[in-house]
Amino acid sequence: MDSRPIGVFDSGIGGLTVLKELALQFPHESFLYLGDTARLPYGSKSAHTIRKYSEQNIQFLKRLDVKAIVIACNTASTQVPEPELEGLPIYNVIGPGAQRALEVSHSKRIGVLGTRATINSKAYSHKIMDLDPSASVIDQACPLFVPLAEEGWDSDPVTNLIVFRYLSQILQHSIDTLILGCTHYPLLKNSIARVTGSSIELVDSGEAIARWLERDFSKNRLGRNANSSHQKIEIMTTDSSAHFTEMALKILKPVKADEFKVVDLN
Known part of the structure; x- marks a missing residue:
């Protein structure tokens, strides 16, 4: 049993489609979502820059003591193929x-x-x-x-x-x-x-990565948070935007976010 949240990151709002699927599939798990809105989009940047941004996102979520990280962003997933980083399970979507x-x-x-x-x-x-x-x-x-x-x-x-x-x-x-x-x-x-x-x-x-997490939960590679009575979902962005919040609420429905906040990756 592991009550720590699962970290999910993306370059912007797109990864919320993955977060929604994971939250619905695993209602006892809590999630920290990081949208790197200040540096969106990733898809037009060089491989070196995408890798650098991804590593910064991973280190930020690692400092928040997540038990695993899902790289929701396909572009970032192409540059982080490792199944784990410093002992932390990493899931990319490819x-x-x-x-x-x-x-x-x-x-x-x-x-x-x-x-x-x-x-x-x-x-x-x-x-x-x-x-x-x-x-x-x-x-x-x-x-x-x-x-x-x-x-x-x-x-x-x-x-x-x-x-x-x-x-x-x-x-x-x-x-x-x-x-x-x-x-x-x-x-x-x-x-x-x-x-x-x-x-x-x-x-x-979203659907594809949820299947992989279910597999690892079943094989005890990830500890379930079986005793959690309330799923907590925290949405973090690297830049403030009322539009992001409005879109996030629309995308996540019926999943409810507990908190929105702007963070500094450093």
Whole structure:
């Protein structure tokens, strides 16, 4: 039994889609969420900078005595492949997403949407091919998706047009599964599903990483907080924003956050 919270970090609001899934899946666990809003976006930055920011986020959460850290950000996940750091379990979303895609795909023709940094890293392609060399991976960078999600334009006609523009190429490759390789993208899931249709399975990070945590809880790699009567969720950001709070409440619903605060990583 371990009553310490689980840390989750992302570059902005996108990781709240992962936090929501984890909070619903593990109602007895508490969570600390860190959104690095002062340095958003990560997807357009260099690998070195992304790694540096990620390590700073990890060290910050480690000082708060979390029992594990989930790197909700796909871009950051490409630069932190380690399963643990200084004895602290680290979960990135690449492995879980790749494995889930292979589980649900019948044709093994898998599409990946992501930021430029995630797509350029080929992290999903390499992981999928490692797991199943017979698979075929087609990827597509979608740099405009993050600002659309951050703006809350999840059902705007402009978003529908941009989604169609990005997906028109990838859909020509007869994929049957599509990885939403950025935590912001589930916020645009309805627009994406309208373009892909019901024949293509959408895989998002929150559902995939929750399966991995459940596996490790079951194997006692992580100590459950079985006696907790109240799940506590604390949201921290590196820059203040009324818009972030408004969007967070909308994304997390029905999960309730106990506290919002701005923090200094140093």
